[in-house]
Amino acid sequence: MVIRYLEILEAIAETGTFTSAAKKLYITQSAVSHAVAELEKQTGTALFERLPKGAALTRCGVFLLEESRNILTACRNLDRRINHLEEETPVQIVSSITIASFLLTDILCKLKKSSPNSSFTVQVTSANAAIEILQRGNADLAFWEGAAPKGNFHTIFLGSYKLRAACAPDFLLPVQAISPSQLCRYPLLLREQGSAIRDTFDHTLALANQKADPIWESVNSLALIKAAEAGLGITILPEKLLSDSLLLKKLRLIDLENMEMENQMLAFFHKDKYITKPLQILIDQLKHKNPCCSF
Numbered sequence: 001m002v003i004r005y006l007e008i009l010e011a012i013a014e015t016g017t018f019t020s021a022a023k024k025l026y027i028t029q030s031a032v033s034h035a036v037a038e039l040e041k042q043t044g045t046a047l048f049e050r051l052p053k054g055a056a057l058t059r060c061g062v063f064l065l066e067e068s069r070n071i072l073t074a075c076r077n078l079d080r081r082i083n084h085l086e087e088e089t090p091v092q093i094v095s096s097i098t099i100a101s102f103l104l105t106d107i108l109c110k111l112k113k114s115s116p117n118s119s120f121t122v123q124v125t126s127a128n129a130a131i132e133i134l135q136r137g138n139a140d141l142a143f144w145e146g147a148a149p150k151g152n153f154h155t156i157f158l159g160s161y162k163l164r165a166a167c168a169p170d171f172l173l174p175v176q177a178i179s180p181s182q183l184c185r186y187p188l189l190l191r192e193q194g195s196a197i198r199d200t201f202d203h204t205l206a207l208a209n210q211k212a213d214p215i216w217e218s219v220n221s222l223a224l225i226k227a228a229e230a231g232l233g234i235t236i237l238p239e240k241l242l243s244d245s246l247l248l249k250k251l252r253l254i255d256l257e258n259m260e261m262e263n264q265m266l267a268f269f270h271k272d273k274y275i276t277k278p279l280q281i282l283i284d285q286l287k288h289k290n291p292c293c294s295f
Contacts, residue, residue: 003075004006008035009047013065013150039064067274086276090119094139096127096196097219102240103158104143111282127196128221135270140279145196145263153268154285161238163200163261165254166246168231177255187233189224190214198263199202201236208258225251236261267275 011021012032020027030088051084057065095104104122111118123133127145134142135151138151148155165183167173174182190212191197205212215233218224221241228235228248245251267286275283 001040002035003036003071003156003267005089006065006072007038009061009065009068010030010072011038012048012055013034013057013061018055031292042160045077050284061281076178087117087278088119089276090121090140090284091141091276091277091279092121092123092127092140093143094123094125094130094133095143096130096145097124097240098145098161098195098197098221098238098263099143099158101221102126102238103265107282107286111285114285115278115281118281120278120282123152126192126194126196140273140276141267141269141282144266146199146266147267152271155269156267156283158267159266160264161240163197164239164242165234165236165259165265166242166251167228167234167254169249169252171231171234175255176259181261183234184210184212185261187210187216188214189216189218189227190235191221191237192217192219192226195219196263197237199264204259204261206232216257238263267284 008021008025008027008031009222011024012018015021015024018032019029022032025032036048036213043060043064046058047064050056067087069116093104100122104198108122111120123139125133128131130139130142130144131149133139143158165178173186190201193199193202201210216227221237223235224235225242225245227233229245234254239253242251242253246253269283273279
């Protein structure tokens with residue numbers, strides 16, 4: 001089925017003659033006759049009654065034209081939009097859970113403000129899964145925590161956050177700072193393995209020849225905060241995520257001995273990636289805020 005044939009069918013129905021349809025579409029009458037002949041060959045039936053003063057659709061012709069309306073409308077809409085496909089194509093974003101929790105919303109709100117026609121989709125997952133999704137080509141841009149990933153990537157530094165240990169105010173602990181070995185003897189409420197927060201914590205413990213054995217693991221930081229507020233154990237999370245509970249005195253920070261933990265926050269994309277206009281706007285916004293990016 002040729003779309004042009006359906007346009008010719010429509011033009012004949014609207015003008016009433018093959019000649020008038022040819023003039024309307026700026027084609028020859030023989031091209032109109034050829035199109036009708038091809039359509040009638042494909043459908044196996046007459047589509048027009050050839051009358052002395054023109055042509056009228058048969059019942060089969062009316063049915064075909066009605067079925068064609070949506071197709072023709074969709075094609076005309078696409079034709080009007082085809083020069084704006086880049087602007088209308090969503091930027092596909094994958095983000096680690098922590099960045100999505102307290103950074104990504106602000107970034108995307110500023111994007112919509114500076115470029116109202118830009119659109120995006122967001123998939124929130126663990127840090128390790130985020131890079132895998134980008135490597136498979138299922139995302140345009142990834143937001144990631146930790147050391148810069150190895151590979152053929154452009155990287156933009158977005159800032160960093162400190163990890164802190166926290167517990168309920170009445171949770172029994174010694175007054176002095178807690179060593180890594182002491183910390184591991186308490187009930188721990190931790191993010192899941194594969195998350196950037198957990199990787200950093202496990203790496204810090206490994207340097208002290210220690211290993212965590214948590215009583216609670218979760219992809220949801222809020223669930224860990226609530227468990228810590230209830231006095232179930234000690235959680236290790238970004239201080240920014242703990243701030244509300246600390247302010248309300250539902251949690252208190254714990255001093256740790258020789259355990260400084262910090263994660264970088266990064267945005268990155270493939271160096272060979274085709275950059276659409278909306279993606280370039282987002283990249284420029286991130287670079288402007290953080291000029292020390294690795295380009």
